[in-house]
Amino acid sequence: MEEIILASASPRRSELLTQIGIRFRVEKSHGDEIITKTAPGEIVEELALQKAAEVAQRFDAGIILGADTIVWAEGKVLGKPKDRQDAKEMLLLLQNRAHSVFTGVTLIRKRPGEKEIIRTFHRETRVHVHSMSEEEIESYLDTGDPFDKAGSYGIQGPFAAYVDGIEGDYLTVVGLPVSAVYQELRALESGR
Amino acid sequence: MEEIILASASPRRSELLTQIGIRFRVEKSHGDEIITKTAPGEIVEELALQKAAEVAQRFDAGIILGADTIVWAEGKVLGKPKDRQDAKEMLLLLQNRAHSVFTGVTLIRKRPGEKEIIRTFHRETRVHVHSMSEEEIESYLDTGDPFDKAGSYGIQGPFAAYVDGIEGDYLTVVGLPVSAVYQELRALESGR
Numbered sequence: 001m002e003e004i005i006l007a008s009a010s011p012r013r014s015e016l017l018t019q020i021g022i023r024f025r026v027e028k029s030h031g032d033e034i035i036t037k038t039a040p041g042e043i044v045e046e047l048a049l050q051k052a053a054e055v056a057q058r059f060d061a062g063i064i065l066g067a068d069t070i071v072w073a074e075g076k077v078l079g080k081p082k083d084r085q086d087a088k089e090m091l092l093l094l095q096n097r098a099h100s101v102f103t104g105v106t107l108i109r110k111r112p113g114e115k116e117i118i119r120t121f122h123r124e125t126r127v128h129v130h131s132m133s134e135e136e137i138e139s140y141l142d143t144g145d146p147f148d149k150a151g152s153y154g155i156q157g158p159f160a161a162y163v164d165g166i167e168g169d170y171l172t173v174v175g176l177p178v179s180a181v182y183q184e185l186r187a188l189e190s191g192r
Numbered sequence: 193m194e195e196i197i198l199a200s201a202s203p204r205r206s207e208l209l210t211q212i213g214i215r216f217r218v219e220k221s222h223g224d225e226i227i228t229k230t231a232p233g234e235i236v237e238e239l240a241l242q243k244a245a246e247v248a249q250r251f252d253a254g255i256i257l258g259a260d261t262i263v264w265a266e267g268k269v270l271g272k273p274k275d276r277q278d279a280k281e282m283l284l285l286l287q288n289r290a291h292s293v294f295t296g297v298t299l300i301r302k303r304p305g306e307k308e309i310i311r312t313f314h315r316e317t318r319v320h321v322h323s324m325s326e327e328e329i330e331s332y333l334d335t336g337d338p339f340d341k342a343g344s345y346g347i348q349g350p351f352a353a354y355v356d357g358i359e360g361d362y363l364t365v366v367g368l369p370v371s372a373v374y375q376e377l378r379a380l381e382s383g384r
Contacts, residue, residue: 020353021335125357130371143213160363161212161374165317170362171352179322182353 002109002189003062007055012156012175013067020178022185029054029066040072041122044104049120052106059110063188066106069175071151073099078151084141087152091140094151095132095162101125101151101173105181109188119184123177125168127155132162194301194381195254199247204348204367205259212370214377221246221258232264233314236296241312244298251302255380258298261367263343265291270343276333279344283332286343287354288323292316293343293365297373301380311376315369317360319347324354 004024006013017024029051037043052066071078073093081087104122132140140159146152153159155166155173171178196216198205209216221243229235244258263270265285273279296314324332332351338344345351347358347365363370 016352019348020350130375155362156211158212160208160370163361163371165359165361167357167359169355169357170347178352179355183322 002111004185005055005059005062005064007051007064007066010067010175016171016174016176016178017181020182022182024065027055027058027064033068040070040077040100040102041104041124043077044068044070044102044122045106045120046104048104048106048122049118052108052118056108056110056116061110061112063185064106064108064110065181066108067103067176069101069103069150069172071099071101073097073151080150081147081152087141087146088137090152091132091137091146094129094153095137096129098126098128099151101127103172103175103177105177105184107181107184107188117188119188121180121184123169123172123180125166125170125172127166127173128164130162130164136162194303196377197247197251197254197256199243199256199258202259202367208363208366208368208370209373212374214374216257219247219250219256225260232262232269232292232294233296233316235269236260236262236294236314237298237312238296240296240298240314241310244300244310248300248302248308252304253302255377256298256300256302257373258300259295259368261293261295261342261364263291263293265289265343272342273339273344279333279338280329282344283324283329283338286321286345287329288321290318290320291343292318295364295367295369297369297376299373299376299380309380311380313372313376315361315364315372317358317362317364319358319365320356322354322356328354 006024006026007029009028031054047068048066052064056064106120109117145157169177198216198218199221201220223246239260240258244256248256298312301309337349361369
């Protein structure tokens with residue numbers, strides 16, 4: 001097994017790789033994120049590639065994994081909230097309808113004396129959110145859960161009370177499409 | 193808030209209720225589970241009702257919550273595996289295709305001097321499992337994860353590497369459709 005390097009500071013991504021038994025080290029990217037695309041699937045691929053490519057410069061060998069997640073609702077990208085009011089506005093936008101979560105992934109395999117291999121892909125998952133009263137939104141804001149998360153919610157926390165269902169991969173919403181990553185890692189390691 | 197009594201010994205159901213901030217006590221049911229139905233949705237409703245009704249006899253007030261989960265694949269109910277060989281056969285059946293997970297829920301509201309209210313429902317979620325090699329199945333069996341779980345897998349553990357996607361509520365697969373339970377609890381408490 002080659003060394004796997006996770007180019008992400010997200011504790012949730014680390015947990016997900018650990019959950020499926022993958023060993024890795026974490027190396028954060030520091031560069032600015034530059035968005036030149038407009039389609040959500042292209043945006044997350046672009047950002048995942050930037051993160052992985054920056055960290056890959058520091059290594060001669062290994063598989064470098066970059067990822068980026070955005071929430072896409074009513075034609076807008078929802079990132080992490082600036083403050084409580086911003087989070088509240090996002091939750092008002094998300095409640096009582098469906099939205100999409102996009103996660104982009106880049107894997108870069110480096111081996112001494114071999115040309116590097118770059119694989120980039122994304123997954124989209126639809127999330128159906130129940131209606132939420134103002135009191136419920138305030139109560140969720142009070143938990144502190146929204147403030148470090150794209151779209152101002154985490155599907156794996158108290159917000160689960162309002163998620164009626166999804167179509168697609170659950171872990172794409174958490175931040176990393178683990179089964180797709182696992183299959184790509186296997187393919188890269190076996191040289192396919 | 194009325195006292196909520198969870199009629200289930202499942203640690204996963206306890207974790208899910210805790211995750212959305214619900215306080216409850218656990219009272220296990222002891223009776224035999226008697227299946228008279230053949231449709232999977234009816235089976236889980238029947239078992240959820242049996243568990244809740246048995247525990248409800250011990251209380252004069254409160255909301256008693258019973259639940260039951262089965263995996264339904266190729267027209268068969270998959271319960272918890274008897275042994276490693278049984279688990280292996282289930283995983284061979286599940287890999288490389290889709291199956292359904294059914295969770296039934298019963299809520300019984302008891303108030304002194306009032307007629308009790310019983311609500312029973314179920315949710316179905318489709319789960320798409322990637323192909324698994326014999327080596328991957330053996331490796332998953334080695335983790336010990338399959339042996340206390342209906343269908344011989346847990347979606348929230350290492351098996352996530354093989355789950356390509358779902359249609360429906362993720363937590364129905366874990367063992368309790370939390371958002372549906374939350375909405376029903378609200379309705380019961382407000383008397384709707």
